[in-house]
Each structure stands twice: as structure tokens, then as C-alpha cells.
Amino acid sequence: MNWWLRKIKIFMEDHWIVIVIILVAGVLMVLSAIGMSKLESYARITALANMPLWILVMLISGAITAFIYVSVMFGYMGKMKQQRIDPNKVNVKFSDVIGIDQAVEEAREVTQLLLDRTKLKEMGGQFIKGILMVGPPGCGKTYLAKAIATETGVPFLSMSGSEFVEMFVGVGASRVRKMFNKARRLAYSHGGCIIFIDEIDAVGRVRAFSFGGGQETNNTLNQLLVELDGVTDIANIVVIGATNAAEDHLDPALLRPGRFDRKIYFNLPDIEGREKIFRYYLAKVKYDPNIDLGRLSRSAVGKTPAEIENIVRESTLIAMRNKKTLISHKELSEAMERIELGLKHRIKMPALDKEMTAYHESGHLIVTYLLHPYDDVFKASIIPRKGSLGVVHPRPRDEWQHRSVEGYLADIKVCLAGFAAERIQYGTSTSGVSADFKQAMSIACFMVWKVGMGISGYIGDYTVIPPEQLSDMVKQRLNDETNQILQKALVEVEDLLRKEKVLLERFANELLAKEELEYDEIEGIFKEYGKKSAPTFGS
Amino acid sequence: MEKNRHRHLVRSAIFFITLICLLSNNGCAPTYPKERLAQSVEDVCKKEYNVDVQAKVIGKMIVVFIPLQELFDEKLDILPEAVEKIENVILTTSRVLFSTDAKVDFYMIIAADIKITSAELVLVRYLDDVYKFMHGWIKRDDYRQRVLWRVNFNPKLLQELEFDFEVKEMILPNFLAEQIAQRLNVILESSVVYKLKVKGDYDTEKQQFKFSLIAPVPPRFEKIYVPIILNQAQKIISEYKFNDYAEVAVQNQLLRNKVVIAKEKLIEYRNVNIDNLLTLPAY
Numbered sequence: 001m002n003w004w005l006r007k008i009k010i011f012m013e014d015h016w017i018v019i020v021i022i023l024v025a026g027v028l029m030v031l032s033a034i035g036m037s038k039l040e041s042y043a044r045i046t047a048l049a050n051m052p053l054w055i056l057v058m059l060i061s062g063a064i065t066a067f068i069y070v071s072v073m074f075g076y077m078g079k080m081k082q083q084r085i086d087p088n089k090v091n092v093k094f095s096d097v098i099g100i101d102q103a104v105e106e107a108r109e110v111t112q113l114l115l116d117r118t119k120l121k122e123m124g125g126q127f128i129k130g131i132l133m134v135g136p137p138g139c140g141k142t143y144l145a146k147a148i149a150t151e152t153g154v155p156f157l158s159m160s161g162s163e164f165v166e167m168f169v170g171v172g173a174s175r176v177r178k179m180f181n182k183a184r185r186l187a188y189s190h191g192g193c194i195i196f197i198d199e200i201d202a203v204g205r206v207r208a209f210s211f212g213g214g215q216e217t218n219n220t221l222n223q224l225l226v227e228l229d230g231v232t233d234i235a236n237i238v239v240i241g242a243t244n245a246a247e248d249h250l251d252p253a254l255l256r257p258g259r260f261d262r263k264i265y266f267n268l269p270d271i272e273g274r275e276k277i278f279r280y281y282l283a284k285v286k287y288d289p290n291i292d293l294g295r296l297s298r299s300a301v302g303k304t305p306a307e308i309e310n311i312v313r314e315s316t317l318i319a320m321r322n323k324k325t326l327i328s329h330k331e332l333s334e335a336m337e338r339i340e341l342g343l344k345h346r347i348k349m350p351a352l353d354k355e356m357t358a359y360h361e362s363g364h365l366i367v368t369y370l371l372h373p374y375d376d377v378f379k380a381s382i383i384p385r386k387g388s389l390g391v392v393h394p395r396p397r398d399e400w401q402h403r404s405v406e407g408y409l410a411d412i413k414v415c416l417a418g419f420a421a422e423r424i425q426y427g428t429s430t431s432g433v434s435a436d437f438k439q440a441m442s443i444a445c446f447m448v449w450k451v452g453m454g455i456s457g458y459i460g461d462y463t464v465i466p467p468e469q470l471s472d473m474v475k476q477r478l479n480d481e482t483n484q485i486l487q488k489a490l491v492e493v494e495d496l497l498r499k500e501k502v503l504l505e506r507f508a509n510e511l512l513a514k515e516e517l518e519y520d521e522i523e524g525i526f527k528e529y530g531k532k533s534a535p536t537f538g539s
Numbered sequence: 540m541e542k543n544r545h546r547h548l549v550r551s552a553i554f555f556i557t558l559i560c561l562l563s564n565n566g567c568a569p570t571y572p573k574e575r576l577a578q579s580v581e582d583v584c585k586k587e588y589n590v591d592v593q594a595k596v597i598g599k600m601i602v603v604f605i606p607l608q609e610l611f612d613e614k615l616d617i618l619p620e621a622v623e624k625i626e627n628v629i630l631t632t633s634r635v636l637f638s639t640d641a642k643v644d645f646y647m648i649i650a651a652d653i654k655i656t657s658a659e660l661v662l663v664r665y666l667d668d669v670y671k672f673m674h675g676w677i678k679r680d681d682y683r684q685r686v687l688w689r690v691n692f693n694p695k696l697l698q699e700l701e702f703d704f705e706v707k708e709m710i711l712p713n714f715l716a717e718q719i720a721q722r723l724n725v726i727l728e729s730s731v732v733y734k735l736k737v738k739g740d741y742d743t744e745k746q747q748f749k750f751s752l753i754a755p756v757p758p759r760f761e762k763i764y765v766p767i768i769l770n771q772a773q774k775i776i777s778e779y780k781f782n783d784y785a786e787v788a789v790q791n792q793l794l795r796n797k798v799v800i801a802k803e804k805l806i807e808y809r810n811v812n813i814d815n816l817l818t819l820p821a822y
Contacts, residue, residue: 029558041570042637 092146098280099273099305100140103133106264107144111151114192114238128261130228130239132200134247135266138306141242144264145196148240154192157183161202161241164220172203172220180227183237192236200241204254221251228259268304270399271297277305281312287327296332299378301396311335337379341393342386349389355512356422357382357390360432362507363421364392364414365517366500367493369526372410373537374400380507381516389432390511397536404537405453408443412489415440420493421504444485454481503529573641576601580635588627593701598708600645603632606702610652610660617660625650629662633669645709649702657696663687663709663717684725687717711781712741716748719775723750723768730817737768746785747799748772751792763816765789765798769808776805 036044097104110131117127133141149156164172187193207218274297314335319327365380375394382390415436422429452459497504571579577594580603584590593604605628610621632646644666651659664686672682720739727735740749750768768789787805790797
């Protein structure tokens with residue numbers, strides 16, 4: 001086949017629909033012309049006179065049909081709540097973003113780049129197209145994005161990644177196109193625009209290239225990638241994505257340079273950060289100036305800025321209910337406890353049931369205090385909350401990012417202490433230990449199966465090996481080892497509690513009498529018996 | 540990419556518009572050019588209905604002569620075969636006149652018995668009326684009343700093979716005058732009391748519509764007959780939107796009475812109730 005024939009064949013294959021339409025239209029027009037030529041001039045003129053009207057009617061009806069189709073498929077369905085935020089109305093500044101200083105510093109740098117983009121271009125530099133914010137929920141990602149919008153003074157489009165996900169194929173991609181078109185228009189009229197996509201993992205997760213499900217998500221992500229590539233320096237658009245998911249859950253194409261060039265990692269605020277956050281939110285309410293913010297922030301280890309804000313808000317409500325004019329440490333503590341432990345439920349219990357709960361919690365309390373190298377006992381209670389009959393609330397002494405073998409073993413012992421206390425006191429045990437056992441077992445399993453903390457010398461993460469490839473012998477040994485850890489911990493805990501039987505009875509009685517014991521009271525009783533808390537790991 | 544698409548769309552639009560213009564131009568060419576108008580009527584009648592006719596264009600009127608072996612029966616009713624032929628010729632003439640570039644306003648159909656009686660049926664139609672009827676702008680009854688018809692006897696037909704076409708050209712005011720008179724005659728014929736004949740004519744020089752009562756006229760001429768005639772005249776003249784006249788005259792030929800009404804005054808007779816007048820006693 002010569003070159004021309006091949007070319008024609010390829011052309012016809014590529015454009016066969018257009019060719020068929022043109023052929024059909026051509027044949028119809030020729031037939032129409034032949035038919036017209038057969039008519040007398042009066043009939044021909046009448047037909048031709050009507051033709052403009054027919055064409056107009058056809059165009060109008062075609063336009064209406066197209067409008068309805070587009071409205072239904074890509075208008076109504078494609079429509080989404082694009083929350084356009086006016087930076088002047090948001091008025092969140094970097095100074096308002098507290099406790100995540102490192103993230104703020106990076107955002108400040110990006111903002112400065114956005115403001116100095118002309119200089120950057122003059123130097124031949126290329127501007128950042130996308131910023132990805134990665135971190136746990138409630139750490140201020142959205143808040144920081146708003147601050148970027150305020151500081152740069154450009155329009156800010158905020159959307160959630162889940163808003164792009166629809167059951168109709170093409171709707172998600174259509175929404176992405178619409179969003180970027182709107183951003184381009186805003187950038188054109190305001191000199192720049194920021195698109196903020198919250199929970200971007202909903203649309204940006206790793207694509208599945210298998211047949212069937214996920215096609216719509218793939219299309220949406222593909223469109224997002226195309227639009228990100230299409231965001232040029234001239235367009236003046238910066239895309240900020242926020243996610244709680246780890247980076248490896250996101251599609252690598254999304255993370256490559258040129259799309260989300262800059263990544264801002266959010267961590268939980270440290271003690272100083274928490275103190276600043278408490279100060280910031282307390283400044284907005286009336287509070288007792290004698291509150292020890294250092295102590296408050298120490299007791300709020302692991303709290304996100306959003307949780308701290310919630311604690312202050314909750315404490316305001318408690319103070320109102322208690323008819324107090326100022327928020328004191330008591331209200332803040334109660335608010336923290338309410339958020340962490342849940343609301344108290346007054347339910348009627350048999351005396352023995354309550355007594356057994358008191359001994360159970362006392363077991364947890366004593367073992368935590370005397371053996372745990374990381375945690376302090378913050379509170380103990382036998383008031384039912386969130387489905388549990390009692391609770392011992394530990395607090396990390398410091399912000400450890402790792403946990404040692406001793407730490408895990410102490411966790412297991414604390415879990416088993418309730419069971420041991422019940423057995424020592426009553427010679428039996430209750431179903432109240434189920435949650436404790438579950439936790440103890442999962443910790444022991446984790447130690448043996450994943451992080452090589454067993455006794456037999458097996459190291460490595462055995463969970464990565466598919467179960468069918470793991471020999472029964474290995475499974476048996478690992479499971480035996482898990483059990484050994486639990487058994488050994490139980491023996492040690494029982495020994496300790498037998499030894500401290502007087503203390504156990506004292507705490508049980510105190511709990512039965514007061515129902516709740518605060519940190520100071522717990523500390524006082526231990527001191528009374530000359531007991532010191534376990535030394536912190538590494539000291 | 541976007542620019543190419545726009546360019547392509549513009550090119551396609553230009554192509555289609557040119558095509559439509561070419562088709563339109565082709566469609567505007569008349570099927571029956573004015574040079575061959577009379578011949579076309581004859582040809583189409585012969586070809587499609589096998590009727591031999593003779594046609595001639597006289598000014599803005601085409602006259603079509605249909606020689607028939609028989610036209611009326613013994614009761615002086617038109618024979619069904621003759622009716623069919625006349626209708627076919629009327630249809631053909633209308634068709635040809637619609638598709639020609641000739642400036643023709645009227646057609647006259649003359650169907651004549653050339654064998655025995657020499658009677659001829661003459662029908663005159665205004666082409667605009669045919670258009671209006673075809674597009675449904677006038678009712679069928681009204682359309683029927685807008686045709687002029689009369690029966691003549693023309694002995695020459697029995698002697699000559701060719702029709703001589705010695706016919707006066709019809710112009711619109713004459714057509715209107717005759718139509719008004721024809722309508723009045725129908726009205727007055729149906730009246731029990733006022734049976735008389737009206738003749739209509741148009742004086743081009745005076746720009747005057749003339750209506751003459753050509754039967755013995757009873758008294759109260761001015762009070763009854765004149766309003767009836769002027770009412771009809773006003774109605775028909777205004778329906779045809781004819782303005783190129785000065786006055787309307789109604790005269791009693793026997794009594795030599797004459798009433799002349801200026802065009803501007805004619806409007807006053809618009810609301811005359813003919814039915815009420817026709818029920819008034821004559822004496």
C-alpha cells in the first residue's frame with residue numbers, strides 16, 4: 001500500500017464519525033437539491049423562504065437540547081459548592097496561626113514568593129505551582145491556607161476533595177475543569193488565585209489501573225494533573241492541597257516536581273506550641289490569670305490546636321453552667337476530661353459490681369504509677385463514661401516519638417493489672433477485662449510480629465509475609481512468644497499487686513468513697529505510703 | 540488548537556451559507572418565464588389534463604379560452620364534465636401564474652359551448668385573492684364571492700375556429716365595482732321586497748365608482764338603497780385597501796336621481812345595518 005493510501009486509511013479511521021456525518025449531510029443536501037429542482041418555482045421559493053425559519057428553529061431547539069443535556073450532565077451534576085473566600089473577610093494572618101511555627105515559616109516563604117513573583121521571573125526562576133500540606137487532622141492546615149490567602153490578598157477557592165467524587169463518570173473531571181476555569185478568571189481579574197483542596201487524598205489517591213471501579217476517580221485525578229500542568233506562571237494560580245493521609249497514599253504523579261512542588265509537614269504542637277495555643281484561645285475568653293498554662297500544656301500532650309480550641313470552648317460552657325464569671329483551671333481540666341473521656345453516665349450498679357470496678361481501676365492505677373516509664377496517672381474514676389465503667393487516665397510525661405521495649409511491656413502490664421487485681425481480691429475475673437486484653441494482645445503481637453521485641457531472637461516484620469507463605473512452625477513460635485510475654489507480664493503484675501495489697505485496698509476504698517481521684521490526691525496517697533513513681537525511661 | 544477549531548467553524552459556516560445562497564439563487568428562477576406564459580398554460584393543460592385551451596396575455600390579465608362541446612344541460616345547469624375541465628384549467632392557470640415572472644394581476648377563464656348554444660361562462664379572478672385563499676387569510680365563502688362570473692352568448696363562436704380575444708383588460712377598480720354590484724345583486728335577489736339589479740362600473744377619468752339601479756325602483760331610494768349600496772362599496776373597497784379613487788356615485792337611471800359621496804364620507808356608511816334596512820317596508 002503506498003504512502004497516500006495509508007495516509008487516507010489512517011485519516012478515515014481517525015475521523016470516521018465526521019466523515020459519515022458529512023457524507024450523510026451531503027447526500028441529504030443533494031437529494032434536497034434534486035427534489036427542489038423538480039418543484040415549480042413558487043413551491044421552491046416557498047420552501048426557501050421557510051428555510052431560514054427552519055434553520056432558526058432547528059438551531060434554537062438544538063441549543064435548548066444541548067443546554068438541557070449540558071445542564072443535567074455537567075451543569076447541575078458538575079456544579080459544586082465552590083466556596084470562594086474573600087481574603088479581606090477571612091482576615092486570618094500568620095500571627096493567628098500558633099503552635100505550628102515550622103509550617104508557618106514555610107508558608108511565609110511561599111507567600112513571599114507569590115508576592116515577589118515579578119522579581120522571581122526577572123531572575124529566571126519558576127514559581128511554585130502547588131503546595132501539599134500533610135499532617136494529622138486539626139493541626140491547622142485549613143487555617144494556614146486561609147492565612148496564606150489573607151497575606152497574599154488574592155481570591156481563595158476552597159473545596160473538599162470528596163466534592164469531586166460522583167457516581168457519574170465525567171462529573172468529577174468536569175468539576176475540576178470548572179474550578180480551574182473559575183480560578184483562571186479570578187486570577188485574571190485579581191492578579192492571582194489560590195485553590196485550596198482539603199482532603200485531597202479523596203481524589204489524589206494512588207490510581208488503580210484495573211478494569212472496573214476507580215475509573216471515575218482516575219479520570220478526576222487525570223484531569224487534576226492536566227490542569228496542574230496547565231497552570232502556568234501567567235495564570236498566577238497556586239494550588240494548595242491538604243491531606244491527613246501519608247504521602248505514600250497519594251499518587252506519585254501528583255507529588256512529582258512541577259505539580260505539588262512544595263510540601264509542608266504539620267506535626268502535633270510541642271509543649272511550647274500548646275502553651276501558645278492555650279494563651280491565644282484563652283485571650284478570647286475571660287479566664288483566671290492564675291492558671292498555670294505550663295501545667296495545662298503539659299497535661300495536653302498529643303492535643304492538636306483544634307482540640308485545644310475545643311477544650312477552651314467547652315470550659316466556657318462549663319463555667320457558664322457553674323455560674324462562674326472566670327474560667328479556672330478546674331473548668332479547663334473538666335473540659336479536657338469531658339473531651340477525652342466522654343460525658344459521665346449515672347447508672348445504677350450493684351454494690352459488688354462497683355467494688356470490683358474500683359479494684360480493677362486501682363490495679364491499673366498502681367501499676368501505671370509504679371511501673372510505667374513514660375506515663376503518669378492523671379486521673380482515676382469509677383464513674384461510667386463512653387461505655388466503660390471506670391477509667392484510669394494516663395498522661396505521657398514527655399513527647400516521645402518512639403517507645404522502648406520497657407514502654408511496651410509496661411503498657412501490657414497496665415492492661416493486665418485490672419485482671420490481676422480482680423483475681424487477687426475476688427479469686428475471679430469479669431468481662432471488664434476484654435478491652436484490656438485486646439489492647440495487651442495487640443501490643444504483644446506488635447512487639448513479636450513486627451518490631452523484633454520477642455525473646456526468642458526472631459527479628460523482622462512477619463506481617464509483610466503473606467500468611468500462606470509463613471510456615472506453621474514460625475507462626476506457632478511467634479504466637480507462643482506473644483503468649484509468653486503476656487504470661488510473664490501477668491506474673492509480674494500479680495506479684496506487685498500482692499505486695500502492694502494494702503495500697504490496692506486503700507485506692508479501691510478511696511475510689512468507692514469519692515468515685516474520682518485527681519492527680520494530686522493520687523500523688524498524696526502514694527507519698528503517704530512512701531512510694532515513688534517509676535523512673536522515666538532513660539533517666 | 541482553539542484557534543484552529545474556530546477557523547474551521549468559520550470556514551464550515553461560510554461553505555454552508557454559500558451553498559444555501561446558490562440553491563436560493565437557483566430556486567428564484569421562474570419555471571414559466573413571462574415570454575412563454577400563455578404557451579405554458581396551454582401546454583400544462585394539455586399535458587396534465589388533456590384539455591385544449593387557448594390563452595393570451597392582455598395587459599396585466601391572462602385570458603384562457605376553453606372550447607367545449609357541451610357546457611349546459613337542458614335545465615341550464617353546467618355539466619359535471621365541463622365543471623371538472625374548468626376547475627382543472629383554473630388550477631393550472633393559478634399554478635402557472637404563481638411560478639412566473641410576468642406581472643399578471645387577473646386571470647379570465649372563458650368556457651364556451653362552441654357546438655350548439657354559443658353560451659360562454661366567464662370567470663375573473665384577482666390573483667391576490669388566490670394567494671390569500673391559499674394561505675388561509677380569507678374564508679372559502681368570501682373567496683367564492685370575490686370571483687366575477689357571468690354568462691354571455693357569443694354567436695361568433697359557432698362560426699369561427701379561433702377565439703378572437705376581443706376582451707377588455709380588467710383593472711382593479713373595475714373589478715371592485717363589478718364585484719360590489721355582483722354582491723349587491725345577490726343580497727337584493729334574496730330579499731323579498733327589494734328585488735332589483737345593480738350595475739357597477741368605474742369612471743377612470745372622474746375616479747368614480749358608479750352604481751346604477753337598472754330596474755324599476757320603488758320610492759325611498761335615498762333612504763334605503765343608497766345606504767345599502769354605499770355600505771357594500773365601503774366594505775369591499777376597504778378590504779382591498781384601494782385608495783386611488785375620489786368618489787362613489789349611486790344613480791337611479793329611471794328617475795335620474797343621483798347621489799355622489801366623496802371618499803372621505805364613505806367611511807360613515809361602514810356601520811349601516813343592511814339587514815335592518817332590508818326589513819323596512821318599501822312604501
